[in-house]
Amino acid sequence: MKKIAVLVPCYNEELTIEAVIKDFKNVIPEADIYVYDNNSKDNTAQIAKELGAIVVPEYRQGKGNVVRSMFRDIEADCYIMVDGDDTYPAEDAYRVAQLVLENKADMAIGDRLSSTYFTENKRPFHNTGNKLVRTLINKIFKSEVKDIMTGCRAFNRTFVKSFPVLSKGFEIETEMSIHALDKKFLIREVPIAYRDRPDGSESKLNTFSDGFRVLKTILNLYKDYKPLSFFGLISGILCIIGLAMMIPVLSGYLRTSLVAKFPTLIVAIGLLTSSLVSLACGLILDTVKKHSDQFYEISLNMLEMNKPNGKSECENKI
The missing domain is CATH 1.10.287 (Helix Hairpins)
Structure with missing residues (x-):
């Protein structure tokens, strides 16, 4: 049996982390669930420990720093990465991972934009930003990836252990997509459901500042890769x-x-x-x-x- 690791980067997700862990335990009981706590100021880490997740602190702030530590520390055959905000159903994440487990993809992407994202997401500028980033990258790298910045992905060990994480924050998803395209990794996409955050759970993203950081990352990677x-x-x-x-x-x-x-x-x-x-x-x-x-x-x-x-x-x- 192949070893599956579920990677959950977290920062102040006490309202949703319980649902995320329980869903994955029900859908993939054999998987190890790793919650990397990125200096949360609430009870995220305590709740995750009580539910049996492997909780690891990451003191360098930013999702990119968390992913760097996850990829270095964890050994598995298939890695499933999801956000801790309970926006991605575990059943859909497992369908994404099946492509990696069956050796049909090096990186499998959960495509939100082809399903419920634009109706569930209540931040219109995020919708526009996703479309803009997708258009830019597909034009530059001559690809047809439908969802560049999704937080639901699965990887094989070769991708994880050879991916040089350079970004510190939210732009890590864009970096992953461009790296996979440039290095000719086998990429597959699966349409998945997306549900907006529950009431009381707030996004850590800033539409404009994070959007500019993503565009800057695209420009830098365009210069580096082409x-x-x-x-x-x-x-x-x-x-x-x-x-x-x-x-x-x-x-x-x-x-x-x-x-x-x-x-x-x-x-x-x-x-x-x-x-x-x-x-x-x-x-x-x-x-x-x-x-x-x-x-x-x-x-x-x-x-x-x-x-x-x-x-x-x-x-x-x-």
């Missing part, structure tokens, strides 16, 4: 502006053999030079990225060889 495209775009914009300024000056010179606008000429030359420098940066960093991907693939092979059960992924599939 440097030629990123710097090539900048190079193209600078080149177009530079040429637009250069052409009138050049046209006047050809007619009169005089340069009438020296400041414009200087700025145009500066922009065209910057365009070439940006393109050169993109080419160099693209080469570095390809070498980095090669080393990452080698590290994945070594990770497979050092699995605790001594079996390769191929043997597990057979």
